[in-house]
Amino acid sequence: MQQIIVDRIDQVAEDVVSLVLRGASGPLAPWEPGAHIDVALPNWLTRQYSLCGDTADRETYRIAIRYDPLSRGGSEYIHRFLRRGRGLEVSLPRNHFALEPAPEYLFLAGGIGITPLLPMMRAALASAVPASLVYLGRSLATMPFTEELRSSFGDRVRIVPTKQQGRPDLGTLGPGLDSGALVYCCGPASMLAAAQDAFPAGRLRAERFHPVARAFAPNTEFEAALARSGRTVRVPADESLLEALAHAGRPVQAGCREGVCGSCELTVLDGEPEHRDDIGAPAGRMYACVSRARSARLVLDL
Template sequence: MSTQSAGAGTVTAAAASPTEGTTPAGERQVAITRRRPVAAGIVELTLAAHPAEGPLEDWEPGAHIDLVLPSGTIRQYSLCGHPERPSEYVIAVLREPEGRGGSAEAHDRLPEGTTVTVRGPRNHFRLAGAERYLFLAGGIGITPILAMIREAVATGTPWTLIYGGRTRSSMAYTEELVELAALSHGDVVMVPQDELGHPDFATAFRAAPRGTAVYACGPEPMLLASEALSAELLPVGTLHLERFGAKTQTDEPTSSDQTDTEFKVELARSGRTLTVPADRRLIDVVREIVPQVPFSCEEGYCGSCETGVLDGLPDHRDQVLTDEERDGNETMMICVGRCLSRKLTLDL
């Protein structure tokens, strides 16, 4: 998962969740207690805590978990259930025929009764307080947005959802969304592409009253369009977004355009100082000493490998941390990050 955004008028909504910090979130076993289709190609899975292990970790809208599939593959899924139900997590998985196999495994190899491992939750897409909300969802991007809408309903905050999908049958939770709008100060605009084309975000941005916070999650073209429009039409800090993959590269220079150089990394808890050659990744060197360090995407957008920084100047190349978090240099994503000083000291 990534919450990186760029350009005037955009900001990442990121804040520590109850399970974030310099120590990677722990693992625990959960059981799949319910499966149900919620749209064409989308299955909802309810994951329940084992009674002997107590309630699951608390979470807030925008949070996601790592799901360790039977093959050992790790995938991130947004929590779309009810935070006030501590005995269960709910996720929804889109089958992606052109994907790397994780979604197919979740669909085909996780019947009810299966025990799986989860990590987290983590939250870099937290819903901040606002006078009103404009939610933008595309396809499976409705999952974190659904939990946010429930929060807006609970707090009595006015909200509007613009929800796009390829077809009406592929759009999950449509009936529940309409019900939530009827019970609150909400409005839902469904935009199936085969019937109505693409959503009109520009008009929605122009009409958004001052004090509106905009939250967006969906496919990369939708997010790029949202960023471009926000730079033109919205005040700085209005748009908050989450990606399900690495951001499309631009021609803008970044720290990662620099030539990689060798540096030292000290693992404070392990008492070891290692050399990271110019041609090796930091995470690969670290895992030789601390093999249990969690990782998943290895592209800097999921947040699984977030690690505390005790000293040194990181070269942040991820798409998770906000500008403020990068300036603070308290954590970094070691799958893509490097070092701008001679040595890094990590809380490992």
């Protein structure tokens, strides 16, 4: 974890604040476009936010948070109680939404989904790769960073307040793109569904706010053998691996608990995990908050 101090809190749109987080004891860890950090809040919650500042700035991170009236306590705390000068802990940056090489990019942002795409747009143009951004929101007042986007990228950005202009047909954006162009999309589920209908799966990269509802086989009990500590933990059908480890006194850091952030990643040494995450666990890894086991036993590097 990295120690930071809340250096600035700015209202950047209706119900959206931007936080500038300064390293408390020197430079912060480097990051690349698409990365996010876990922020450990003083109300005992940990939440994930995309980095949306300048990748070359090692002194500060910038994140933006929309207030969610259905919040489980993260956005509410930040909007109502967090103050400038407060010390916090944040994780090292993690990136499950990396910018891959391509001859051209189309970025599609919906609301607060602009945060990972803003540094991607900046990186693409700095590399002289053609890129454009379509940014949708209910109204201009609710859309953060519109002035920054206009001043930085000019007519490469199309800003669409849907209450006034309606939702554009994303399918009309594809024909003019290079055949090898990649489309990056971050926004609400309805926007991601429209992007999936409009672009081939091989060219679309998406980041979701919440996991897709999917059906899995009924939960069954399994064992988790902890290789380094020599213990075996029973994981009942009505508990997650994350919960069982915590109850056994071997807690694992976790953020979203929905399989979308990657903070609870574990190394699997033996056995077959059943992956239920939304980000695609790499080989030999699993996410303890949602994933389970196809085999009767997993051996974990714990």
